[in-house]
Amino acid sequence: GESVGLHLPTLSVQEGDNSIINCAYSNSASDYFIWYKQESGKGPQFIIDIRSNMDKRQGQRVTVLLNKTVKHLSLQIAATQPGDSAVYFCAGLNTGNQFYFGTGTSLTVIP
Amino acid sequence: EAQVTQNPRYLITVTGKKLTVTCSQNMNHEYMSWYRQDPGLGLRQIYYSMNVEVTDKGDVPEGYKVSRKEKRNFPLILESPSPNQTSLYFCASSLRPWETQYFGPGTRLLVL
DSSP: OOOEEESOSEEEEETTSOEEEEEEESOTTOOEEEEEEEOTTSOOEEEEEEETTOSEEEOSSEEEEEETTTTEEEEEESSOOGGGOEEEEEEEEOTTSOEEEOOOEEEEEEO | OOOEEEEOSEEEEOTTOOEEEEEEESSOOSEEEEEEEETTTEEEEEEEEEETTEEEEOSOOTTOEEOOSSSSBOOEEESSOOGGGOEEEEEEEESSTTSOOEEOOOEEEEEO
16 A cells, blocks of 8 residues: 655754654655644644655755655755754655655754 | 634543544635544544545545535544544645645544
């Protein structure tokens, strides 16, 4: 079946460093991908998205890279701050309008 | 304020006792979804709806029902809850599937 997975369950970075969170997907027909942030006790919050006709998209301090050849997605957070500590999920939308989520990477920012 | 609301936020029930979790959005969104979140498994889509009267099964629909009689509401129904449905449930909505999806605050369900 279709799947979206994250490479590392946990990631620790120093405050001010850049963070990179990776994700792999299995369905080459997926044409829309999203990164979510989930803080403890809250619902997922949209960070950034990318369509399959793009390979890079930038937001405020965040960049998403899409490599369709190896079916890989990454989220880069620049100058990581303590408020960035959370669980990050990638998700893909298949052609049937169904979403598949990764299991999440827990990011801890060390002051 | 644009938001997705869910009720109740917390629920403890017993096996077999029918329950409904309500979901409402005030953004005139067409696409709505229900997810469950379990440790180590991430978010899994239960059902989704492209518009009024249009619903489709997600990855884990067994034991759940939904309805979409109005655009703003998308209730999740557990006709006969079982302990394996103990989970954290999220409702979400977006204008289209490929647009920003907004999540509700979650409903934590415990089935004894």
